[in-house]
Amino acid sequence: MNKTAQIKKNYQFIKYQKLIVVSILIGFLSSFLAISLKRLTEHYEEIFFDKANENWVYFLIFPAFGLSIIYLLRHYLFKKKENKGIREIFDTTAQRKNSLPIYKIPSHFINGLITVIFGGSTGIEVSTVVASATIGSIAQEKENLFNRHKTELICAGVAAGITALFCSPFAGILFAWEVISKKTSKIFFMTSGIAVAVALGFIYFLDEKSLLTVTITGWHWQAIPYFILLGIIAGMNSVYLTKCVLFFKRSFGKIEKHPYRIFIGAFLLSGSILLLPQLYGEGYHALKENILLSNDLTLTVTFAVTCIGIIILKPIVTSATLAAGGDGGVFAPSIFIGGFIGLLLAICLNKFFHANVIPLNFMILGMGAMLSASIHAPFTAIFLTCGLINDYSLFIPIFIVCMVAKYTAKRIYPFTVYSYQPKSI
Template structure:
């Protein structure tokens, strides 16, 4: 049996090696994400001041498609390319992915696409770490670890949640399994990138849950309200279904556009026109862009969802629909911030229905819908603590894990693999979510049948 003391010098040297390797990477990733956040804030403010920019969204879509077709190479695959490369290095992640996704995401938000920002941050981290690994001629296991560290760095810099970012980078690779072999480098990268991004003065949204509970049972103070826990359980099922609907709706629109319109430029134009039509019918632009802050009096946003009357019952549906169309049409950004919006506004509505604390349920929806759509319940539970405090950790965990279970074997990352199925009726291990969906989707089967008949 080897002694821990005997292995300590080697372990210390390994940690120092990774720390020295990751400092320059974190500096670059943190700085690029700081630049990205400033540009994104400029784009959002500019669109709010000039709402007519929305009507140029189809042209912006054509520009994004042209950029990727002309310069993108395999960068079009986005987050799925990074996940595939961590699982099985070989395809390669081009360094151009970072500037391309940064530019195209800013264009998407400037002209009113409904998208997020997490995809951009993760791709910046993945592209930088891949280029860094090639420069230092890292290969095999070290290269895979470096890519996970890059994902953690990008996520942490964007949301200022280094612990959640670390777990996310390890948990997102496969459903039901976490690879702890990358945990130390990922943690180092996440902490350092967050520090760098924050040091640039980058604004991060602050959230607050004021609800406090003091529950007595048989004249004794207890730590959980059973009635409230029951409400959380019911809401969590709804959060899981919402996460499922988001992923499936996005893929349905992608399949529909691909089989009917086919031409990527035409898809971008039609997708942009559909967004414009829906927004025109709504009468305001609350449901495009990031949606973190409201840009009109009484507008709906993630922040407003934490207050009574801060969202309509249908707010989450409109955001889900507009984001699915935007991403399916080829615009760039991410899904996570829209998932925050969907979850927070759905939580606001469910709190009203159940007579529950609005701010707590908005926070639960915020993290639980994200957990359901990405199959990362542990990372999202930790994110709840980092964003909202530890007072309601139990409810955070219940919401995230129940939502994760009820979302089924679906998710927004088609390259995720099934390591441990959520239910015993799925015998396929190590299949990707994309493969499972392609094999089981009746909609895809119907589209393929129609295509063959033509």
């Protein structure tokens, strides 16, 4: 072996060695951040929601207070720099010279937490994704050897963060591929795989549980036409969600004074939560309650009006939250809306067509279908949904609804909230 070849071999060995070490570090920090944010949010959201249920006045106060605190923090602590969600990651990976500044970690962590616990109708998933991506971006900047692998290290952080949130390693890696990178390489699999493995170890060490505790009794092949119908409906609703978010961001962007944005956003949010408390925060509390009751529910006027109200209002209050300055995205709202679409459809099918479908199954399938259509990432949605319930019994039905929902949405409207370019407005 000549001297040049030996030098090249040593360089590659050192590079891979350092990539392994930094991937372990990214995996640990990203999963620690994700689980910390998740536990803090769940704890305080429950406390604040219970307080508001005891005294409805808090439903009026909390959203305005939360959005105002975020505005003040952004104005005085984070130097008036707004968070743009996953779009920030795209801007960073598009050009090598771009990077995610370190303040994005506390900014998204704190603002995501405050948004949800004070009733902002979104979730912490996007806050976690951007903060985790920032960890990867910072790691890349610290070592010249990593200059060509910024995207891979950002994806490693994202994959570990999603894995920690949903206890699903496949969802973490697939989200990093389908949404962030859109391509794979040997380095991508190595860095993301190591980061996800560390996140999994962290999950087991802390005994993290899946979000939803359910018992799946099986499914029937005769229900496949109904799965397809659910996928189509979810795909159509995802377009409604996407267009709501884009419309509100465009409309609120025309309001020059930010306090006016907060007032309008808080007014819409508070009024909707007063009508339907299920819209408070992430909404997972409402999903869990209905999952427990799903197989015993019957079609009544109250039930139908509640479900329809949730399906119509959730995109509006999510959009108002984000446009008024709240931190988050469409991840949790998609899961929430999809669950109620599936539940309402199943009960209607059983009532009017004697379909004998299982409402619980349709709730789970609806979550995956809506998420798949909203972010155009069916494989992420498939494995994330299975991770939500820690059960793969519904893998085939979930696969069907996710594919149908994604292509239905794409056929109607080719963009997501993440891929839409503001200059096209």
